[in-house]
Amino acid sequence: MFNKRVKIKTLLAGDKTNFEATVMGWVRTFRNNQFIALNDGSTNNNLQVVTGLGLFDEKILKRLTTGACIKVTGELVPSLGKGQKVELKATAIEILGDSDAEKFPLQPKKHSLEFLREIAHLRFRTNTFGAIFRVRHSLAFAIHKFFNDKGFVYLHTPIITASDAEGAGEMFRVTTLPLDGTAPKNEDGSISFKDDFFGRSTNLTVSGQLEGELAAMAFSDVYTFGPTFRAENSNTTRHLAEFWMIEPEVAFNDLEDNMNLAEEFIRYVIKYAMEHNKEDLEFLAQRLTEEENQKPQAERSEMGLLDKLNFVVDNDFERLTYTEAIEILKESNHNKKKKFQYLIEGWGVDLQSEHERYLVEKHFKKPVILTNYPKDIKSFYMRLNDDGKTVAAMDILAPGIGEIVGGSQREERLDKLTARMAEMHIPAEELNWYLDTRRFGSCPHAGFGLGFERLVQFVTGMGNIRDVIPFPRYPKSAEF
Numbered sequence: 470m471f472n473k474r475v476k477i478k479t480l481l482a483g484d485k486t487n488f489e490a491t492v493m494g495w496v497r498t499f500r501n502n503q504f505i506a507l508n509d510g511s512t513n514n515n516l517q518v519v520t521g522l523g524l525f526d527e528k529i530l531k532r533l534t535t536g537a538c539i540k541v542t543g544e545l546v547p548s549l550g551k552g553q554k555v556e557l558k559a560t561a562i563e564i565l566g567d568s569d570a571e572k573f574p575l576q577p578k579k580h581s582l583e584f585l586r587e588i589a590h591l592r593f594r595t596n597t598f599g600a601i602f603r604v605r606h607s608l609a610f611a612i613h614k615f616f617n618d619k620g621f622v623y624l625h626t627p628i629i630t631a632s633d634a635e636g637a638g639e640m641f642r643v644t645t646l647p648l649d650g651t652a653p654k655n656e657d658g659s660i661s662f663k664d665d666f667f668g669r670s671t672n673l674t675v676s677g678q679l680e681g682e683l684a685a686m687a688f689s690d691v692y693t694f695g696p697t698f699r700a701e702n703s704n705t706t707r708h709l710a711e712f713w714m715i716e717p718e719v720a721f722n723d724l725e726d727n728m729n730l731a732e733e734f735i736r737y738v739i740k741y742a743m744e745h746n747k748e749d750l751e752f753l754a755q756r757l758t759e760e761e762n763q764k765p766q767a768e769r770s771e772m773g774l775l776d777k778l779n780f781v782v783d784n785d786f787e788r789l790t791y792t793e794a795i796e797i798l799k800e801s802n803h804n805k806k807k808k809f810q811y812l813i814e815g816w817g818v819d820l821q822s823e824h825e826r827y828l829v830e831k832h833f834k835k836p837v838i839l840t841n842y843p844k845d846i847k848s849f850y851m852r853l854n855d856d857g858k859t860v861a862a863m864d865i866l867a868p869g870i871g872e873i874v875g876g877s878q879r880e881e882r883l884d885k886l887t888a889r890m891a892e893m894h895i896p897a898e899e900l901n902w903y904l905d906t907r908r909f910g911s912c913p914h915a916g917f918g919l920g921f922e923r924l925v926q927f928v929t930g931m932g933n934i935r936d937v938i939p940f941p942r943y944p945k946s947a948e949f
């Protein structure tokens with residue numbers, strides 16, 4: 470019975486009429502006791518179902534409330550009304566799930582994103598979140614397609630790990646030890662993890678990169694695409710405690726190859742979404758325009774969403790070194806007029822997002838790749854440049870987002886790598902497996918990490934990262 474269902478998207482896209490079809494979905498609105506706007510999530514466009522006056526029992530019609538789930542069989546006919554080419558003339562309606570109109574939190578009107586975040590379990594049923602999550606799906610698919618077509622191997626790296634890949638120490642601990650103070654202790658009073666599940670201290674992964682490097686030393690071209698976790702207490706519109714990251718790692722690539730791959734990759738997936746999610750992106754572009762129009766003129770972005778995406782697809786990213794960027798920032802009027810919260814005084818400081826956004830949005834007005842950062846503000850595994858001060862790092866900065874990609878050429882020389890680890894107090898014994906790749910057949914290689922939600926934010930134009938992942942995790946919030 471149920472498998473006769475036709476998707477609303479298919480019905481609306483076809484050019485045939487006058488045939489019988491069965492659809493199932495959720496009632497968005499029911500007007501004039503006659504017109505149901507039905508949505509099944511295949512598209513934001515609703516199918517108009519006409520109940521016809523006097524054809525159905527009043528008891529059934531009363532149950533056609535916003536949010537109710539129904540099954541309708543009827544004849545697809547050309548529509549005389551405005552706004553749709555076809556409509557379904559219902560011959561049979563079955564209520565699959567009632568929805569109490571008084572209690573259903575979604576009303577057929579505009580709700581704020583903040584309110585919808587509180588009912589994230591229902592927000593999929595709005596036009597905005599329908600569009601966002603279909604685009605998110607497409608981007609995920611395009612990512613796999615891009616790498617698959619290039620002959621990369623998709624690698625599943627561990628989620629529970631004993632290493633801190635980034636060396637940033639912002640990890641969530643994984644343990645089965647009791648938390649009531651009875652956990653076994655070492656002589657010095659610290660907790661003994663010998664009796665813990667894994668016999669050692671473990672965490673949720675912050676990055677699959679180190680394991681990715683191991684596999685790249687055999688398959689040449691690999692990528693990961695999985696969840697990563699960071700216990701950084703960042704309550705911003707660009708940080709999540711649980712986010713998805715794509716990390717390609719390629720043997721024999723240097724920094725320039727790495728940049729070329731990242732640019733090609735970003736363009737490809739954006740283009741894919743533009744081709745396959747045209748309607749959803751048009752809807753999101755319209756939403757963004759309305760949102761922008763609420764802002765004072767000076768704060769509005771000059772480009773609409775679709776123009777911005779086309780621009781990124783059509784134009785090369787600006788490439789410059791960290792040192793050149795510091796010069797630009799230092800000499801900028803913004804800096805001289807003390808408009809930065811953190812003034813740029815000299816070489817060596819880490820860039821804040823205000824600086825990144827200045828470069829991208831005000832100075833270059835396009836995505837920017839910054840390279841060759843001071844070694845002291847970057848991770849231990851990045852390749853030391855001949856100047857002895859900088860490493861072959863690259864960050865890609867996107868308009869409205871800031872950092873979207875972080876990557877580097879890796880230090881493949883064992884002596885240089887172990888010296889750097891010692892300087893940074895990273896115990897070599899714990900990363901013996903990693904160092905083995907440098908002992909046995911080491912080779913130049915490079916990779917990067919793209920934050921998936923930041924990409925989805927960029928493509929959908931959503932201002933808050935909490936709106937582009939179904940159930941966001943951030944400080945003091947792990948609902949659903």
Ligand code: 4AD
Pocket residue numbers: 634635675676677678699701707708709710712714716717872873874875876877916917918919920921922923
């Ligand atoms: O710059 P990050 O920390 O780099 C790495 O993890 C490297 N291991 C990647 C590599 O070379 N294979 O993170 C990479 C990207 C950032 O550019 C950002 O887009 C995203 O991950 N990211 C976050 N996204 C959401 N919430 C957070 N808390 C994020 N932290 C990083």
Ligand code: MG
Pocket residue numbers: 864872874875
């Ligand atoms: Mg980074």
